[in-house]
Amino acid sequence: xxxxxxxxEGMKSRDEMSxxxxxxxxxxxxxxxxxxxxxxxxxxxxxxIRQIGQHAHSEIVGQLPEGNWITRAPTLxxxxxxxxxxxxxxxxxxxxxxxxxxxxxxxxxLMELLHAGKMKYSSIFNYPTLTWADMGAVGWLVDGAxxxxxxxxxxxxxxxxxxxxxxxxxxxxxxxxxxYAIMMKMASGTPAQKKMAQDALNRLWYPSLMMFGPSDKxxxxxxxxxxxxxxxxxxxxxxxxxxxxTVPQAEYLGLTVPDPALKWNEDKGGYDFSEPDWSEFYDVLxxxxxxxxxRLGARVKAWEDGAWxxxxxxxxxxxxxxxxxxxxxx
Amino acid sequence: MSKEWPLWEIFIRGQHGLNHxxxxxxxxxxxxxxxxxxxxxxxxxxxxxxxxxxxSADITASSPSEKGPLFEPANSKVYRHPTFFDxxxxxxxx
Numbered sequence: 001x002x003x004x005x006x007x008x009e010g011m012k013s014r015d016e017m018s019x020x021x022x023x024x025x026x027x028x029x030x031x032x033x034x035x036x037x038x039x040x041x042x043x044x045x046x047x048x049i050r051q052i053g054q055h056a057h058s059e060i061v062g063q064l065p066e067g068n069w070i071t072r073a074p075t076l077x078x079x080x081x082x083x084x085x086x087x088x089x090x091x092x093x094x095x096x097x098x099x100x101x102x103x104x105x106x107x108x109x110l111m112e113l114l115h116a117g118k119m120k121y122s123s124i125f126n127y128p129t130l131t132w133a134d135m136g137a138v139g140w141l142v143d144g145a146x147x148x149x150x151x152x153x154x155x156x157x158x159x160x161x162x163x164x165x166x167x168x169x170x171x172x173x174x175x176x177x178x179x180y181a182i183m184m185k186m187a188s189g190t191p192a193q194k195k196m197a198q199d200a201l202n203r204l205w206y207p208s209l210m211m212f213g214p215s216d217k218x219x220x221x222x223x224x225x226x227x228x229x230x231x232x233x234x235x236x237x238x239x240x241x242x243x244x245x246t247v248p249q250a251e252y253l254g255l256t257v258p259d260p261a262l263k264w265n266e267d268k269g270g271y272d273f274s275e276p277d278w279s280e281f282y283d284v285l286x287x288x289x290x291x292x293x294x295r296l297g298a299r300v301k302a303w304e305d306g307a308w309x310x311x312x313x314x315x316x317x318x319x320x321x322x323x324x325x326x327x328x329x330x
Numbered sequence: 331m332s333k334e335w336p337l338w339e340i341f342i343r344g345q346h347g348l349n350h351x352x353x354x355x356x357x358x359x360x361x362x363x364x365x366x367x368x369x370x371x372x373x374x375x376x377x378x379x380x381x382x383x384x385x386s387a388d389i390t391a392s393s394p395s396e397k398g399p400l401f402e403p404a405n406s407k408v409y410r411h412p413t414f415f416d417x418x419x420x421x422x423x424x
Contacts, residue, residue, distance in 0.1 A: 035394065037394050084374075088374065107335075107357055171375070313335075316359070317359040
């Protein structure tokens with residue numbers, strides 16, 4: 001999940017709602033899509049800006065751990081594939097920023113909030129990618145976890161968000177499969193390669209489980225978001241689904257999920273598994289993960305170093321417009 | 331004057347001779363860059379054979395509050411659909 005702990009509003013009972021709010025909730029309950037210019041409660045707008053913005057930031061910051069390996073990919077084909085994937089992440093970020101902007105916030109405002117540390121991105125991208133096997137594990141686990149969350153969000157109530165999700169989901173499956181293909185190659189390679197694959201799984205397993213956000217009993221923002229259909233499933237529900245899907249895939253690779261308590265539970269038809277260390281999760285969110293400073297630093301540097309170029313293009317566009325019609329100069 | 335790049339709406343014609351269809355929006359300093367960016371953002375998988383870009387500020391949209399007066403009159407005109415008319419089977423396909 002690329003949006004964690006998105007602050008929502010307190011849930012209102014039907015009696016506490018104004019007539020407008022009741023009509024709005026009825027539209028959502030009927031499965032209608034809400035479109036940008038239509039009336040919406042301020043809390044709905046604000047929560048969506050936080051959520052879609054965080055999601056967009058995650059796509060963009062998510063390019064960094066993988067960008068790290070583009071120049072070091074083992075073959076030209078792997079390099080081309082990784083480049084295509086990282087380019088997709090940029091595209092996904094752009095779809096989501098556009099969706100977010102329909103709610104009345106500008107692109108530059110969103111960038112400034114990210115750079116000032118006032119908006120978050122997913123905690124997962126604050127972990128380092130140490131070996132080539134991490135490219136496999138990121139695609140397989142991180143994109144796998146993202147898909148878990150994004151598929152149901154295609155049905156979200158906000159039209160532009162839903163449309164962005166549909167487009168993203170179409171492209172995301174490539175990401176997971178290319179990751180798993182790397183893992184298959186490594187896991188069936190030399191003992192040293194297999195060890196690298198196992199090591200990547202060991203390091204990324206729990207951070208991937210954290211992507212779904214804290215346990216439902218500690219998730220304070222869910223009820224209102226779920227009734228607004230901007231959150232479709234609970235954190236624990238999606239985490240369980242992810243574990244159930246991923247464990248057999250790890251078995252196929254001949255790798256061991258780093259959880260001694262992992263066990264099939266016949267009664268619930270799913271695996272029992274250990275919770276991640278939530279104190280680590282909160283610590284990473286607070287800015288103390290292994291790579292928080294690097295990631296945000298790289299974003300801010302790219303933004304600042306590119307300022308003269310962005311401004312240059314605007315100056316050029318204005319001059320060209322002025323040459324065409326002198327009256328349009330201002 | 332703001333240095334923020336203006337917003338453009340992107341329309342793509344797919345492979346099979348259909349109309350250009352709205353696919354989303356993006357920021358670009360001018361129309362030429364908007365076409366180039368649209369190529370990268372919206373046609374990475376052969377989605378199109380032609381791109382239109384229009385500045386979002388130049389689009390006039392109907393307002394959600396006009397929905398009733400604009401679109402409800404069509405509701406009662408069911409005779410505009412061919413299925414309104416019963417044609418006996420003996421007549422054959424029509």
